[in-house]
Amino acid sequence: MITHIIFLIGLVNQALWPKQLQQVVTSLANLIDRGIHPSSILVMGDSVGGHKVVFLLGHILHQHPVAPAIKLEAPLAGAAMLYPWLRFSDDAPSFKRNADSDLMPISALCDWANMLKVSCGDCTNDGNWFELANSPMRWWEGLSNVVKDIIVTTASRECMSDDIIEAAETMKKVNGISLRLETFVQEGAAHNGIFGIRQVDPT
Numbered sequence: 652m653i654t655h656i657i658f659l660i661g662l663v664n665q666a667l668w669p670k671q672l673q674q675v676v677t678s679l680a681n682l683i684d685r686g687i688h689p690s691s692i693l694v695m696g697d698s699v700g701g702h703k704v705v706f707l708l709g710h711i712l713h714q715h716p717v718a719p720a721i722k723l724e725a726p727l728a729g730a731a732m733l734y735p736w737l738r739f740s741d742d743a744p745s746f747k748r749n750a751d752s753d754l755m756p757i758s759a760l761c762d763w764a765n766m767l768k769v770s771c772g773d774c775t776n777d778g779n780w781f782e783l784a785n786s787p788m789r790w791w792e793g794l795s796n797v798v799k800d801i802i803v804t805t806a807s808r809e810c811m812s813d814d815i816i817e818a819a820e821t822m823k824k825v826n827g828i829s830l831r832l833e834t835f836v837q838e839g840a841a842h843n844g845i846f847g848i849r850q851v852d853p854t
Contacts, residue, residue, distance in 0.1 A: 792825055
C-alpha cells in the first residue's frame with residue numbers, strides 16, 4: 652500500500668546544480684530514515700519535476716559524489732514521470748513537428764534550458780544525472796531493483812515527446828520484463844495536457 656508520495660513540482664530551481672539533486676535525495680532519505688518502507692513510497696513529478704524523478708532514480712543506481720547514497724531494502728512502489736524534461740536542446744524532430752501546437756514556445760524552452768545549463772557550471776562529469784536522455788543504455792541497468800512500477804506520460808502535440816518516448820524505451824529495453832514500465836501518450840494534447848492546462852485539436 653502506498654502511504655507516502657513525494658511530488659516534485661515542475662518549477663525551475665534557481666539554486667546552482669547539483670543543489671536540486673541534493674534536495675530531492677534528502678526528501679527520500681528523510682522518509683526512509685523515519686522508518687517508511689520503500690514499497691510504500693511513490694515519487695512523481697511533472698515537467699522539470701519529472702526531470703527530478705529521473706535523476707533521483709539515476710542517483711540511487713549510481714551515487715552522485717555530492718549526495719548521500721540511498722540504500723533500498725526493497726524497490727520503491729512506483730515512479731511517475733509526467734511530461735519529463737530530459738534533454739536541454741531542441742534537436743528532436745518533435746520540436747519542429749509540434750512548434751505551433753505545444754503549450755510553451757520553443758524560444759522559452761531554450762531560454763530555460765540555458766538557465767539550467769548555466770546553473771550547472773562545470774558539470775562535465777554530471778551528464779548522466781543532469782541531462783538524462785543522453786545517458787547510455789547501460790546507465791539504467793538494474794532499474795527494476797530501484798522501483799517496482801513506472802509510468803511515463805507525454806502528449807502527441809508536445810515538443811519534448813520524442814525525447815521522452817526514446818528515454819522510456821531505453822529504460823524498458825535494457826531491463827526487459829523485469830521492469831514494469833508503461834508509456835502513455837495523450838493524443839491531441841500539449842505539454843501537461845493531462846492536467847487540463849491546454850487541449851489541442853488533433854485535426
